[in-house]
Amino acid sequence: MNQKHLILVIIMVALFVAPLILSPASDFEGADGAAEQAISDTGYTPWFTPIWEPPSGEIESLLFALQAAIGAIVIGYFVGYEKGKRAKKKE
Amino acid sequence: MHIMEGFLPSPWWEIWFAITIPIVAYGIYRLTKITKSHPEAKPLLALMGAFIFVLSALKLPSVTGSCSHPTGAGLAAVVVGPGITSVLSLIVLVFQALLLAHGGLTTLGANTFSMGIVGPFAAYAIWIAAKKARLPTSVGVFLAATLGDLLTYVTTSAQLAVAFPSNGGIMGSFLNFGGIFAVTQIPLAIGEGILAVILFDFLAKYKGKLLDSLKVIKLPTVGATGRQEEGQ
Numbered sequence: 001m002n003q004k005h006l007i008l009v010i011i012m013v014a015l016f017v018a019p020l021i022l023s024p025a026s027d028f029e030g031a032d033g034a035a036e037q038a039i040s041d042t043g044y045t046p047w048f049t050p051i052w053e054p055p056s057g058e059i060e061s062l063l064f065a066l067q068a069a070i071g072a073i074v075i076g077y078f079v080g081y082e083k084g085k086r087a088k089k090k091e
Numbered sequence: 092m093h094i095m096e097g098f099l100p101s102p103w104w105e106i107w108f109a110i111t112i113p114i115v116a117y118g119i120y121r122l123t124k125i126t127k128s129h130p131e132a133k134p135l136l137a138l139m140g141a142f143i144f145v146l147s148a149l150k151l152p153s154v155t156g157s158c159s160h161p162t163g164a165g166l167a168a169v170v171v172g173p174g175i176t177s178v179l180s181l182i183v184l185v186f187q188a189l190l191l192a193h194g195g196l197t198t199l200g201a202n203t204f205s206m207g208i209v210g211p212f213a214a215y216a217i218w219i220a221a222k223k224a225r226l227p228t229s230v231g232v233f234l235a236a237t238l239g240d241l242l243t244y245v246t247t248s249a250q251l252a253v254a255f256p257s258n259g260g261i262m263g264s265f266l267n268f269g270g271i272f273a274v275t276q277i278p279l280a281i282g283e284g285i286l287a288v289i290l291f292d293f294l295a296k297y298k299g300k301l302l303d304s305l306k307v308i309k310l311p312t313v314g315a316t317g318r319q320e321e322g323q
Contacts, residue, residue, distance in 0.1 A: 004229075005289050012285045015278045019152040026156025031275045032093045032193070034157055035247075035268060039098055039255055046097030050192035063190050064148050067183075071144030075290075078138045082297040 092162065092205050092247040092272065093187070096195025103254045108200030114208050115181055118174035125175065125305070132171075132301060135294075139167035140179045142290060146283060147183050147206075153275040161283035162243055165236030166290060168211035169218045170302065180207030205246035214239030232291045237284035244272040244280075 019026075054060035099107070125132055146163030153159060167176040181203050187193040194202050214235040221231030252265035259266075294302060 005292070008285045008289060012282045015282050016151050019154050019156070019278070022154065023156045028152050028156060028158050030150060031153075031157050031159040031271050032095065034271045035251060036095045036098060038267065038271065039251070042255060042257075044098075044100075044255065046095065047100065048097035048195070048197045050096045050188070050195060052189065053192040054190075060191060064150075067186065067191075068145050068148035071141040071146075071148070074137055074141030075145065078134055078141075079293060081134075082293075086297060 092159075092202065092243050093184075093194035094198040094201050094247065094250065096188070096192065097197055098195070099198050099201055099250070099254055103250070104197050104200060106200075107198075107204050107250070111177075111200045111203045111208065114174070115177050115203065118176070118178040121172060121174040122178055125171070129301075129305060132305060135298065135301060136171060136175065136179075139171050139176070140182065142166060142286075143176075143179050143183050144186075146286070147187070151279050151282065153278050155270075155275045157271075157275050159244075159272070159275045159279055161279050161286075162206050162210055162240055163283065163287075164206055164210045164243070165214035165239035165283065166232070166287035168214040168239065169232060169235050169287075169291070170294065171305070173208070173211035173215045176211035177203065177207035180211070201250050202247075205243045205250065209246040210239040210243035213242045228295070229288050229292070232288050233284040236287035237280045240280035240283045241273065241276055244276040245269065248272050 019028075054063060122136070126136070143163035146161040148160070150158045150160045162180070164176050164180050167179055181199075184194055184199055184202050184206065188195050188199060217238050218231050218235040221234055226234075248265055248268035248271075251268045252261050255264055257264040257267060
């Protein structure tokens with residue numbers, strides 16, 4: 001990671017921490033849910049419901065974490081493999 | 092950008108499926124062609140899918156006081172082309188619809204259209220335009236990923252606006268949904284742009300040859316002319 005990337009990462013972290021500090025009173029609900037609510041307010045009822053729903057918020061966050069973990073494993077493996085290959089060549 | 096299950100009335104959900112299916116079919120065609128001609132590109136394709144997996148799982152706080160998530164599709168569009176990206180996006184959306192009750196099967200067409208088609212194709216067009224304008228590579232990748240992400244959410248807002256016009260008509264409804272989605276998305280889109288630049292720099296450094304060889308076969312049709320000129 002060079003200096004350019006370091007600065008970029010700092011900017012990114014600041015972008016996501018700033019809302020938490022600037023508007024601590026907000027509830028930080030999901031935008032998808034807000035749109036769902038806005039539509040429901042017009043009196044619309046969905047004509048189809050999910051076949052299966054995570055039974056609790058914990059299970060839902062487990063599955064979201066799993067999704068991110070699967071992706072992160074692949075990225076980490078790829079990056080490490082390529083770096084290792086390059087380092088070996090230089091030896 | 093997820094329109095929840097059952098939240099698009101007929102004929103809208105059918106319309107979005109009808110538009111999306113041929114483009115995803117084109118993506119599958121590109122995918123099979125690339126894996127045959129460039130089997131060494133398979134880990135790269137997995138990497139792009141993984142990037143979309145991670146980013147679309149991260150619900151991040153935004154200045155509007157609500158949360159949303161990036162898509163990760165812009166970088167994939169620049170690296171492997173928007174057609175293939177539509178297939179990768181579809182895979183993620185199916186995972187989320189079946190296991191997370193996030194999005195839905197009936198709204199899969201509409202959600203694939205916003206995340207897997209408008210976002211990636213816009214990102215790719217922006218990338219080509221940035222190259223033609225001779226902008227630095229990092230700026231091009233950043234703009235492609237950021238604006239592609241943002242346009243995905245503008246698309247979702249438009250999709251809901253045409254299906255649910257308010258008293259102010261379609262435009263009034265669009266501004267309402269745009270306030271929920273697009274404004275929330277601005278800082279997230281910038282964050283996605285930054286992550287895309289970092290991963291792209293890594294790929295350019297370690298996988299430059301492979302990226303070049305993928306370009307030779309003029310991956311996505313939209314970029315065919317741009318890339319030819321580049322080679323001259």
